[in-house]
Amino acid sequence: MDALGILLLIIAFFLIIVLFRSIKIVPQQWNYIIERLGRYRRTLEPGPRLLVPFVDSVRAKVDLRERVVNFPPQPVITADNLGVQIDTVLYYIITQPTAAVYNIDDYLAGVEQLTTTTLRNVVGSMDLEKTLTSREEINARLAAELDKATDKWGLKVTRVELRSIEPPLSIRDAMEKQMRAERDRRAAILNAEGTKRSAILMAEGEQQAQVLRAKGERDAEVLRADGQAKAIQTVFAAIHNAKPTDRLLTYQYLQKLPEIAQGSANKVWVVPAELTKALGGIGNAFGGAPDAASSEEEDIEVDTSALELDDEAKKALEAAQQAAREVQDIDGKSGTTAELPPAPA
Secondary structure, eight states: OOHHHHHHHHHHHHHHHHHHHHEEEEOTTEEEEEEETTEEEEEEOSEEEEOOTTTEEEEEEEEOSOEEEEOOOEEEEOTTSOEEEEEEEEEEEESOHHHHHHSOSOHHHHHHHHHHHHHHHHHTTSOHHHHHHOHHHHHHHHHHHHHHHTGGGTEEEEEEEEEEEEOOHHHHHHHHHHHHHHHHHHHHHHHHHHHHHHHHHHHHHHHHHHHHHHHHHHHHHHHHHHHHHHHHHHHHHHHHHHOOOHHHHHHHHHHHHHHHHOSTTOOSOOOOTTHHHHHHHHHHHTTSOOOTTTSSOOOOOOOOTTOOOOHHHHHHHHHHHHHHHHHHHHHHOOSOOOOOOOOOO
């Protein structure tokens, strides 16, 4: 290869290098900070851009997307002198690429130190219990303070989150015991309320059952008394319609006398004063001189068509009619004499 060919090869290689240094393609959501001879020249937006080779250079490539930084746990002392470890997560975006490059050496280190100091100031004014229950308040105060402090750095803090708050081991044990005691207390209260409610329901059920039983017994007694009253009225009406005579009543009276003497406890039998009258009536019935009132023959007929009788009333009516027929049979036997039943001892 001659000298001309070598020269052309060198020129081609140089042109390629110049072309490569002259064209820059900036990705989306990125900005390039361009310096010319060590001085800020301009900020390249996304897309293909041309530079002056060997004069313009890229000072920094700035990512404009929202970024997340997780800082290591920081020791913080609360207002009640208890040390806790707090782990924070920071969300931020770069709004001014030139300020983020030229106003601070390392904005991430600056944000970390600023977050630590602000967190200690905020948490240091709270006790442990409030710190554990006021995460939203701490997050809002941290975000406001950091956004104000990082504005000159071209950063905007969008969100700050406390990922974890770790109290000392002894405090955690005490808190667990306290929570366990609180849960036991709530469980005991719930059990007591359940037992109380169960006892109240059982008492109310027993009360309602007793009331219903009492109402049922009352209604049964009323119905039973009403039935007995109707039976007595029916028997009374049947006897009244049958028009019983003294002889019938005397005969029924003598039939009931042996029942009075029955029973192992009856040692003395008292003869009623009406017994002589009853014997006199029986004597007249078996052939004695009849009086004017009883000499007339009466046909005893009972009209039951107008009566609505139940079984007991019908039995009583049949017994009355049977007794009346027996008296008539006794009156018809004028030539016979009947012996009276002996008085019970």
